[in-house]
Amino acid sequence: xxxxxxxxxxxxxxxxxxxxxxxxxxxxxxxxxxxxxxxxxxxxxxxxxxxxxxxxxxxxxxxxxxxxxxxxxxxxxxxxxxxxxxxxxxxxxxxxxxxxxxxxxxxxxxxxxx
Amino acid sequence: xxxxxxxxxxxxxxxxxxxxxxxxxxxxxxxxxxxxxxxxxxxxxxxxxxxxxxxxxxxxxxxxxxxxxxxxxxxxxxxxxxxxxxxxxxxxxxxxxxxxxxxxxxxxx
Numbered sequence: 001x002x003x004x005x006x007x008x009x010x011x012x013x014x015x016x017x018x019x020x021x022x023x024x025x026x027x028x029x030x031x032x033x034x035x036x037x038x039x040x041x042x043x044x045x046x047x048x049x050x051x052x053x054x055x056x057x058x059x060x061x062x063x064x065x066x067x068x069x070x071x072x073x074x075x076x077x078x079x080x081x082x083x084x085x086x087x088x089x090x091x092x093x094x095x096x097x098x099x100x101x102x103x104x105x106x107x108x109x110x111x112x113x114x
Numbered sequence: 115x116x117x118x119x120x121x122x123x124x125x126x127x128x129x130x131x132x133x134x135x136x137x138x139x140x141x142x143x144x145x146x147x148x149x150x151x152x153x154x155x156x157x158x159x160x161x162x163x164x165x166x167x168x169x170x171x172x173x174x175x176x177x178x179x180x181x182x183x184x185x186x187x188x189x190x191x192x193x194x195x196x197x198x199x200x201x202x203x204x205x206x207x208x209x210x211x212x213x214x215x216x217x218x219x220x221x222x223x
Contacts, residue, residue, distance in 0.1 A: 035213075042203075042212075042213030042216065043201070043203075043213040045211070058210065090156060090157070100164070102159040102162065103147075103159070105156035105157050105158070107156050108155075
């Protein structure tokens with residue numbers, strides 16, 4: 001593994017189903033993030049984790065949950081998918097949250113909820 | 115509320131110079147980032163400004179004026195591979211990034 005990976009690459013999901021998007025980084029970064037990107041809108045933060053064992057809510061957390069059991073993994077779960085959750089989901093990580101700490105992005109998961 | 119404004123789309127000619135503007139209104143300011151995103155790919159980091167002035171990095175430069183809530187990204191000697199979306203993001207008082215919708219740059223030969 002080099003950098004940050006996400007799985008699956010894409011998924012079509014029936015409404016009401018549960019889905020977990022996976023994210024793994026091997027850079028030993030402390031902070032991790034989940035964003036969704038929709039056409040015409042900027043990236044919107046769903047949930048974040050500043051360090052292993054802690055999580056926080058972003059701008060659009062409803063319908064999503066996360067966990068951060070260790071440094072490397074940050075899964076995002078949709079408990080009961082709805083069509084408005086159709087989007088491209090990006091996981092990102094950074095060494096820290098202050099000053100010059102750029103975020104590195106995974107390749108994204110394209111999710112369609114029907 | 116928090117707001118980041120960028121032009122939706124710009125067109126430029128190969129070999130020319132283009133300036134992409136970004137204005138922001140955020141709760142606090144802890145730095146401004148520019149990212150490049152090719153269609154269907156992840157955003158990648160281009161530049162970071164926290165103090166007023168110009169930061170130059172090869173063909174790309176980024177300028178910041180905190181008093182005006184304004185930044186621009188300057189791309190010189192445009193190449194076809196520069197066709198992409200350019201995202202402006204501001205780190206707010208909670209140290210979270212607030213993102214603009216991005217500027218799609220089209221390069222014509």
